[in-house]
Amino acid sequence: MVSINSIKRGVVIDHIKAGYGIKIYNYLGLDKAEFTVALIKNAPSNKKERKDIIKIENAIDIDFTVLGLIDPNITINIIEDEVIKKKIKLSTPNRVEDVIKCKNPRCVTSVEANIPHVFFLLDEEKGQYKCQYCDELHTFSEV
Numbered sequence: 001m002v003s004i005n006s007i008k009r010g011v012v013i014d015h016i017k018a019g020y021g022i023k024i025y026n027y028l029g030l031d032k033a034e035f036t037v038a039l040i041k042n043a044p045s046n047k048k049e050r051k052d053i054i055k056i057e058n059a060i061d062i063d064f065t066v067l068g069l070i071d072p073n074i075t076i077n078i079i080e081d082e083v084i085k086k087k088i089k090l091s092t093p094n095r096v097e098d099v100i101k102c103k104n105p106r107c108v109t110s111v112e113a114n115i116p117h118v119f120f121l122l123d124e125e126k127g128q129y130k131c132q133y134c135d136e137l138h139t140f141s142e143v
């Protein structure tokens with residue numbers, strides 16, 4: 001087991017809602033990672049709540065838009081030389097492309113290939129999105 005406290009260079013994904021860490025871990029394909037990754041579950045958080053944390057010992061490219069979609073309360077710390085170089089706050093994206101797939105079988109994106117799956121934010125609180133083409137609703141927490 002590696003020390004989870006010190007990262008020389010990498011990314012720490014913090015304030016993940018407890019239980020969501022594994023979703024993000026899988027989404028980022030970290031199960032296949034060849035570098036050090038730690039998934040910390042149910043860490044104590046300041047507001048009596050529990051949180052998940054992911055520590056990645058590698059400078060990787062992360063699609064922050066998608067993480068904002070999963071949970072806008074997540075914070076991302078970019079670590080260099082063991083200090084936080086950059087803190088990134090996420091927000092719920094207004095428009096996402098090719099992240100959510102439309103489930104409506106009659107939707108043009110289901111019928112024809114090569115059409116981008118574009119969704120627009122409908123209800124930020126519920127995390128609800130609407131397909132650009134057929135108005136099919138999608139709530140991201142289902143993923």
Ligand SMILES: [Zn+2]
Pocket residue numbers: 102103104107108109131132133134135136
């Ligand atoms: Zn659609």
